Amino acid sequence: MLQFLLRRSIGAVVILILISAFTFFLFFSIPQDPALLACGKNCTPDAIKIIHQNLGLDKPVPVQYWNFMVGIFAGRDFAVGHCSAPCFGYSFANNQPVWNTIVDRFPTTLSLTVGGAFVFLLVGLGTGMLAAWKRGTAVDKTFSSVSLVLSSMQIYFLGPIVLGLLVYSTDILSSPKYVPFTENPGQWFVGLLIPWIVLSVIFTANYTRMSRSTMIEQLQEEHVRTAKAKGMSSRYVFFRYAWRGSLIPIVTIFGMDLGSLFGGAIITEQTFSLAGIGRLAVESVIKTDLPMIMGVMLFSAFMILLFNIIVDAAYAWIDPRVRLS
Amino acid sequence: MTVSPQPASVRTLDTEPDTEPVLNKGGQGSELVGRSPGQLMWRRFKRDRTGMVSAVVVLMFFVVGLLAPVISWLYGKDPYTLYGQESLDLLDDFSFPTGKFGGMSGEHWFGIEPGLGRDIFIQLVYGIRNSLLIGLAVTAATVVTGILVGVTAGYMGGKTDYWLGRLIDFLLAFPSTLFFVAFMPVVVALFVSPEDETPTYVRVLALFLVLWFLGWMGLARLMRGETLSLREREFIEAAKVSGAPPWRIIRKELLPNLVTPILVQSTYMLPAAVTAEAGLSFLGVGLLEPTPDWGRMFALAGKVYENDPTYMFFPGVAMVIFVVCFNLLGDSLRDAFDPKAGR
Numbered sequence: 111m112l113q114f115l116l117r118r119s120i121g122a123v124v125i126l127i128l129i130s131a132f133t134f135f136l137f138f139s140i141p142q143d144p145a146l147l148a149c150g151k152n153c154t155p156d157a158i159k160i161i162h163q164n165l166g167l168d169k170p171v172p173v174q175y176w177n178f179m180v181g182i183f184a185g186r187d188f189a190v191g192h193c194s195a196p197c198f199g200y201s202f203a204n205n206q207p208v209w210n211t212i213v214d215r216f217p218t219t220l221s222l223t224v225g226g227a228f229v230f231l232l233v234g235l236g237t238g239m240l241a242a243w244k245r246g247t248a249v250d251k252t253f254s255s256v257s258l259v260l261s262s263m264q265i266y267f268l269g270p271i272v273l274g275l276l277v278y279s280t281d282i283l284s285s286p287k288y289v290p291f292t293e294n295p296g297q298w299f300v301g302l303l304i305p306w307i308v309l310s311v312i313f314t315a316n317y318t319r320m321s322r323s324t325m326i327e328q329l330q331e332e333h334v335r336t337a338k339a340k341g342m343s344s345r346y347v348f349f350r351y352a353w354r355g356s357l358i359p360i361v362t363i364f365g366m367d368l369g370s371l372f373g374g375a376i377i378t379e380q381t382f383s384l385a386g387i388g389r390l391a392v393e394s395v396i397k398t399d400l401p402m403i404m405g406v407m408l409f410s411a412f413m414i415l416l417f418n419i420i421v422d423a424a425y426a427w428i429d430p431r432v433r434l435s
Numbered sequence: 436m437t438v439s440p441q442p443a444s445v446r447t448l449d450t451e452p453d454t455e456p457v458l459n460k461g462g463q464g465s466e467l468v469g470r471s472p473g474q475l476m477w478r479r480f481k482r483d484r485t486g487m488v489s490a491v492v493v494l495m496f497f498v499v500g501l502l503a504p505v506i507s508w509l510y511g512k513d514p515y516t517l518y519g520q521e522s523l524d525l526l527d528d529f530s531f532p533t534g535k536f537g538g539m540s541g542e543h544w545f546g547i548e549p550g551l552g553r554d555i556f557i558q559l560v561y562g563i564r565n566s567l568l569i570g571l572a573v574t575a576a577t578v579v580t581g582i583l584v585g586v587t588a589g590y591m592g593g594k595t596d597y598w599l600g601r602l603i604d605f606l607l608a609f610p611s612t613l614f615f616v617a618f619m620p621v622v623v624a625l626f627v628s629p630e631d632e633t634p635t636y637v638r639v640l641a642l643f644l645v646l647w648f649l650g651w652m653g654l655a656r657l658m659r660g661e662t663l664s665l666r667e668r669e670f671i672e673a674a675k676v677s678g679a680p681p682w683r684i685i686r687k688e689l690l691p692n693l694v695t696p697i698l699v700q701s702t703y704m705l706p707a708a709v710t711a712e713a714g715l716s717f718l719g720v721g722l723l724e725p726t727p728d729w730g731r732m733f734a735l736a737g738k739v740y741e742n743d744p745t746y747m748f749f750p751g752v753a754m755v756i757f758v759v760c761f762n763l764l765g766d767s768l769r770d771a772f773d774p775k776a777g778r
Binding site for chain 2: 121122125126128129133136137258259261262263264266267269270271273274278370373374376377380381388391392395396398403406407410411413414415418
């Protein structure tokens with residue numbers, strides 16, 4: 111088991127290195143002059159010179175990449191100051207090291223994702239299992255058609271509608287904003303409630319459909335039939351046998367969703383103007399802040415790979431066959 | 436040796452209630468006439484009312500998209516004219532439509548865009564056209580790439596399979612939306628110097644390239660799996676033994692058996708590509724003003740929603756209908772091709 115996880119971690123590190131190299135070389139060697147990209151229209155030669163110095167563009171690209179990678183572990187010195195140990199570069203648009211901005215922004219994304227995931231996992235699994243339990247009845251049909259429509263919704267469409275219903279026309283809630291949990295848990299909860307609802311509505315529908323179909327599949331398995339034939343109560347069979355088996359595909363998708371959400375729920379954050387990692391990415395693309403984009407990219411890829419490994423560990427915990435092989 | 440199932444081309448002739456061979460009336464006695472799998476599929480599909488309705492709706496979207504210039508000509512308006520500036524009574528002092536429901540009238544069916552005062556109906560028609568055509572091109576390219584990579588990996592096996600698998604792992608680790616957002620300026624910079632104005636076709640090309648680059652892996656994985664299981668079947672082995680070259684085996688034996696998953700997956704991939712394009716434009720990195728775009732309408736709609744909620748109504752409802760119908764169509768296609776798959 112430990113060996114298995116170790117092997118997976120090494121694989122993840124290799125992929126991270128490849129992604130960093132790929133992104134770095136695309137950003138810093140494809141445009142004839144990355145400084146021009148960062149500077150944009152109406153650029154003066156002086157400005158270009160400063161960007162060149164700041165980004166270290168006077169050195170060959172492999173050397174720049176090496177400096178970047180070393181900086182992550184050892185820190186780096188820039189003309190503007192020192193950037194300590196996990197140094198993912200220095201953002202000249204924000205005048206601070208990339209890592210500090212990411213650390214500042216991450217709690218927003220973390221809160222958004224954890225709350226949203228809690229809701230969609232709970233509601234999605236619940237409705238999906240209920241639909242499978244009552245297969246073919248009106249309950250099942252209602253859930254299935256509602257989830258079909260909801261899963262076809264877009265966050266940027268549903269978001270304003272919910273805002274309109276709960277904020278603009280009725281004043282039940284105030285506009286969404288992020289208040290740190292440590293500062294005021296109540297306001298943290300109220301401020302993020304609408305984003306959670308909207309984010310989870312879209313995901314819930316997928317989880318309902320998925321858990322319904324895997325549950326139905328599981329209920330037709332032979333071990334479930336055997337258990338029923340032995341005279342176990344159908345409730346016991348449903349939860350102990352079928353549910354456990356249906357977890358594996360759900361854990362896979364859940365891990366993938368969590369990984370990509372932690373790396374920035376871009377559209378949700380943009381819709382509700384929440385300053386998380388996703389919004390940071392969009393802002394830095396619009397400002398063409400190359401070091402920041404690079405840092406966010408690596409951070410998000412790391413999150414995805416981290417959750418892949420967590421999923422693998424969860425497999426082993428759920429399914430003993432994985433542990434043995 | 437175990438008994439393996441028969442190849443699909445034979446299997447489809449079995450005795451489903453709706454697949455009974457027809458009796459040849461004119462001939463002497465009763466001669467049996469078989470139907471091709473395609474005909475059988477069409478017969479089953481025609482009976483599926485949900486599927487037929489979704490197919491018609493989906494077709495309508497394509498017709499609207501393709502005939503946008505004709506619609507514009509019939510309707511007498513184009514997506515660029517600022518009607519609100521031409522006749523000053525359409526927008527109020529705050530640039531919001533004066534009329535009820537976002538300025539809906541016989542003249543402007545879906546109302547007037549707040550701010551610039553363009554016609555919403557024709558904006559939406561052209562927006563659908565642009566998003567749909569980009570989505571269609573992306574889907575076509577990703578499907579072809581997915582088939583090529585997947586079938587190659589599955590059929591060749593060994594080292595090729597291993598390295599293509601690693602390539603897919605690598606690309607799947609990319610945060611996809613972030614990748615699309617981050618690489619748009621880089622890909623644009625490939626073609627145009629950042630100092631110059633970017634022509635619209637370059638943005639379209641860049642959108643196509645980034646969406647294609649991270650779009651094909653799912654289908655490739657599926658194709659690989661299907662090919663792997665087909666490769667060991669008797670009819671492929673028979674073809675090999677009788678000396679058929681690999682290209683012929685792939686074309687004549689493998690691909691016909693892959694048509695079902697390819698078609699079904701494509702109907703799921705197309706709306707995903709369209710909404711991904713719309714999402715990028717919503718974020719401000721896709722198509723830019725003044726090119727009409729479905730997704731960008733939502734960006735403006737979100738800003739003005741508090742004062743002019745009707746602006747979002749038509750683009751939003753159109754998009755929900757579009758995605759729902761495509762998903763229903765995909766489900767119906769799957770059922771029609773393979774009634775045994777069940778739900």
